[in-house]
Amino acid sequence: MESFSLILAIVVVTALAFDFTNGFHDTANAMATTISTGAMRPKVAVAMSAVLNLVGAFLSVEVANTISKGLVDEAGIRPEVIFAALVGAILWNLVTWLVGLPSSSSHALMGGLIGATIASAGVGAVHGDVLVTKVLIPAIAAPLVAGVAALLATRLTYSLGKKADGKASEKGYRAGQIASAGLVSLAHGTNDAQKTMGVITLALVAGGAVAPDSDPPTWVILSAGLAIALGTYLGGWRIIRTMGKGLTDLQPQQGFAAQTSAATVILASSHIGFSLSTTHSVSGSVMGAGLGRKGGVVRWSTATRMFVAWALTLPAAALVGALAEYVTGFGSWGTAVVAVFLVASSAAIWKLSRREVVDHTNVNAADEAEPAGVVTTAMAAVTPPPVGGTAADEPSATIPAPEPTPAERRPSTTTTPV
Secondary structure: OHHHHHHHHHHHHHHHHHHHHHHHHHHHHHHHHHHHOOOOOHHHHHHHHHHHHHHHOOOOOHHHHHHHHHHEOHHHOOHHHHHHHHHHHHHHHHHHHHOOOOOOHHHHHHHHHHHHHHHHHOHHHEOHHHHHHHHHHHHHHHHHHHHHHHHHHHHHHHHHOOOOOHHHHHHHHHHHHHHHHHHHHHHHHHHHHHHHHHHHHHHHHHOOOOOOOOOOOHHHHHHHHHHHHHHHHHOOHHHHHHHHHHOOOOOHHHHHHHHHHHHHHHHHHHHHOOOOOHHHHHHHHHHHHHHHOOOOOOOHHHHHHHHHHHHHHHHHHHHHHHHHHHHHOOOHHHHHHHHHHHHHHHHHHHHHHOOOOOOOOOOOOOOOOOOOOHHHHHHHHHOOOOOOOOHHHOOOOOOOOOOOOHHHHOOOOOOOOO
């Protein structure tokens, strides 16, 4: 019993560590556009986001129930399986944070859980219908819906604000951005903190500490909310830079449209019980807002790297989770080896991140401009020139070189001195 209690405690601590990484990994979802447009100072923005993430954790348990009761068969799960799943999720979060890519913490967690469960109990222990309907379909639909909504909202915003005073309008949209950023933070706490609640509840059920089909206990909700809030406050500045400056350049109107669209999609999915990726939703809305402004473009090289990370998240975390579960199967010493590997890998990633520090002082530093690609060139080709533009705005005509005269065609007889 003592050994079991120890492994259960390790699982709970590891789950809260994942929740912490989820917080700093996903801060960009709520605050990147607000920081990049200057609507809020960086430290103030992450502090507000942390508080609202904590509040959001208490609003619903539907997503937690999807993970603890629906994704995998509770009967075939041991605490070691959940520990292995968390190892895969944490390492994927840290690797993508190191390179500044906004990947999905939610899909990392579910990928690790699926891989570890298959390694332990076989493919039949994963509920494929839940995986498809509540994970994979929302993963594809969320960025598309949020992107289209943000694109239309951005165009409507600019259309309605044509005759408004420029400075007053910008000030109003900055205030709106702060409100919408708060809404995204609340939605993030409601959706993402629940995933850790679900994992801890699943571990408690597997260990016999709570009855099957139980809702998360109050202490689980509180601890998960505090962990994600603390991680959010520490920032995750690398991903904030990518989301705020790396994908596109946003004006306050675009930031307001992007965050409002994303918050609507996230809150709706949380109410239904979809384990939605807030990263996918916000990234889609940012790209939609970038394309919604006339002349606005998306940096497609950054977007392509992000899409690749999205595609790799589930299988990569599943593979690490499966390998970790295989090692823990050797007993207590196997679990200890996996724990040491997790700590050592995390420390190595942190040390690598110190080579180029990104924090609140340089998070808005401009990246090098991306060379114009096919999509960017096509967008520029169909965008009309600004009214009253100068001659420099128009493509310059190419003047053909004059034909050489007969004297110029005659070969030179000048001798080059040696």
